[in-house]
Amino acid sequence: MPPARWQPPPDVSRWYGGRFGTLPRTFFMAFYDPKPIEAKWQKRWADERVAEIDVSAPGQKYYMLNMFPYPSGDLHVGHGRNYILGDALYRYLRMRGLAALNPMGWDAFGLPAENAAIKRGVHPGEWTRGNIERMKKQFRSWGILYDWSREIASCDPAYYRWNQWLFLKLFEKGLAYRGKAPVNWCPSCRTVLANEQVVEGRCERCGASVEQRDLEQWFFRITDYADRLDSGLDALTEWPEKVKLMQRNWIGKSVGADVEFEIPLLGRSLTIFTTRPDTIYGAMFMVLAPEHPDVPKLIETHTDRAAIEKWIGEVRNKSALERQESGKEGHFTGSTAINPFTGEPIPIWLGNFVLPQYGTGAIMAVPGHDQRDFEFAKQYGLPIRVVVQPPGETLDAATMNEAWPDKESGVSVDSGSISGMPTPRAIAAILDEIEERGIGKRSIRYRLRDWLISRQRYWGTPIPILYCEKCGIVPVPESDLPVELPSDVPFTGKEGNPLEKAESFVRASCPRCGGAARRETDTMDTFVDSSWYWARFISPRDSSRIFDSPAVNRWLPVDQYIGGIEHAILHLLYARFICRALHDLGLVSFEEPFARLFNQGMITKEGFRDPEDHLSWVPLGEVEQRDGVPFRRGTDHRLIPEIGKMSKSRFNVVPPDDLIDRYGADTERVYTLFIAPPEKEAAWSDEGVVGGYRFLNRVWAFADAVAALEGEGEEGELERKLLRKAHQTIATVGSRIDRFEFNTAISALMELSNALGDYLGGGGVQRKVALEAYETLLRLLHPFAPHVTEEIWQRLGHEDLLVTSSWPEADPARQVEEEITIVIQVNGKLRGQLSVAPDAEEAEIVRQAKANDKVTPHLEGKEIVKTIVVPGRLVNLVVR
């Protein structure tokens, strides 16, 4: 811990003995006091607006972007990791001479603001603006530079008017539509709830039992883009494989066929979707989702119709999870379908495991080759037929599903014309036959559903739609935008969407007929706001258009996007969808908004996870006792055991204030980046922090030690060694930052620092050489510890480092070792070492190796059958 008061060291040259030297008793450490230094440079960077950039200026552009945060008000060290690594990258890119754009804004609409309004009576806008101010201060105290002239907040009408404009464009193109959807409905609050707001089947706010209701909602037709969103992933070579895979799974592309099955009772056919048409000879029954529209007719004549209808009602009321947990349930409808290939009548069942949203809501059940169908058949005693066998084997129906999980590589049996064909060929052949006979067609289905954007909330972008008694749904004319949120709205938390109560807002006149109209009171999902903000940063103050397309085409796609893995699916998928929609509207020339993506890992404390994502921190609830163990309820409603020490008011959080107060922001920055590879989850350690502080102090102390040197002479071996390390470090640090390996970049800088300490403590006296190494260290260290390096740089008599200094160039000639150590092995066992010139001939190295006394005893009476020389590494003598 530093002393309370910082004292400048006296004549340090007298006492500083270097890393390996001894120190006189009067020694006291030259602690640097980060507070005034950091305040000074933060003010200077802000005053000089160093990060502001003109997007029309020439130069090699680099657009980097941190996901804009939800302004929750408080940031902890886990958030810090995200922004600190972005800032380190930004400073590095700048020093490399790139025109780097690094903007920041606020994902400022959302539920927490509204809850704060209900709880504390403060207007959501006021609460949000206060939080934004707090967070801006925190960014500044971390030394993070953003181009604040481009700041945007999604709750600003100047921003959300373009949300509304975009909605209207999508509406024109048929990509925004109103439709019915099953939603969670709280009858007491009279509002729709997000899935996350339903806890154990009850409303999180009032505890009432949540119902499933079919309500009219607004959707974006993202499913129209399913195929492009899926195939576009292939081109994203700079995205983590993990994220691409998650997106692929989410989109869920399945290639198969729609096939018609005749239903005698209906006098027409029903369509099913299958990915395995080759198993159609084994389709022993058909299963429909209980919600299937033809179900009422099919059960009309059933003897116990009432019981079935009751069961259907129960299934419909269950959440997806409950539906699965209740196991497989079904009822026979009493009707049959005709298998188009075997010609047999097969029973039509209803099954809770068939989902109405996917495919056609109807399946052909092949119990012989599908686990789910098999279980259902066993449960209800339905017949099973085997129509595919593993090559060279004969399994029976009972063991098929367990014994042979690899179902893609079989051979069809008892399947008419495709019998004997291996599965891939059988699929192609049966598809041809289905299409020739006109009973179906090849088809691709996706799991992806349309994006429900309606929210019955106040704090969001109003959907610009009017309902006219005569004209029906009427879009608000562009000239009337923005539709602004009314400010005088009561927040009671009890009566559904507060907007419905704002008479002046709801009452409107129809722009077509002039008659009475009612304004849409739903607001948009906040993911709409964040789906295109990356383009708005290019022309954030343009009030005439959504953005400046030519400039956007020059600056986009984003060269480096940085954010949490929790947005691997929704945010990134929506942004990719909207980008394509903008492309199809002719507004942008590219389809992918983010060329390179990086997901940083979370920082944990005491071994468990911060349950909140980095965009929406909300303080957590009270401690509860469960079986004598203290728990806290997270905002995600999981109960998390409380272990170990932590902050009193917040769960598992390290606030940066104390840390910065004590050690400075530079220490936090260095430690945060050093702690672990940035993509990995990392455990925060208070002890580890001091390592960063010690390192920076040592760097600080070098200034005086280097200045005290007096030698002006020639370079000797010590000097060449130090400069070699400096040039090697330049090469290492650059390539490591390029690959986001900030932890090893910092360890390389620590090595250089240690080398300088060794030089100073080991008899080095050449001031010029030490200074060169030292200044190299400072420049390389700047992205990680900007304040202290600027301060030293200035004291060394230079202009501002970030603004005027460039990234150092590594001289390859300087990096070459004078002598290299080669390891000698005999039959792979380490038997000695050898120092040779770096350009030594292979034959000479082998000769010396054989002459080495450590090696010779092992060669006694043996014949050398082979010598392997790895240049600069080893010589291996293989003997017999």
Place this chain on the structure above:
RNA sequence: GCCCGAGUGACGAAAUCGGCAGACGUGACAGACUCAAAAUCUGUUUCCCAUACGGGAGUGCGGGUUCGAUUCCCGCCUCGGGCACCA
């Protein structure tokens, strides 16, 4: 259940192309300094045997390829993550 990813000292980790395993940093132990403590500086710190010189083993487990494997291949085990009745 399906699909990914990861297992290296007491701890966070490193090893960029198959070539000295453990860089760098914590922590611990010892020494210097101090009346003393803290801080700082210096040294030691994978494990086993040995006072020492030195020797042996070692990157989750079992096998394989190779002169040589943390790295490549096959089979397990454990942990983490994603999806979860998607036909």
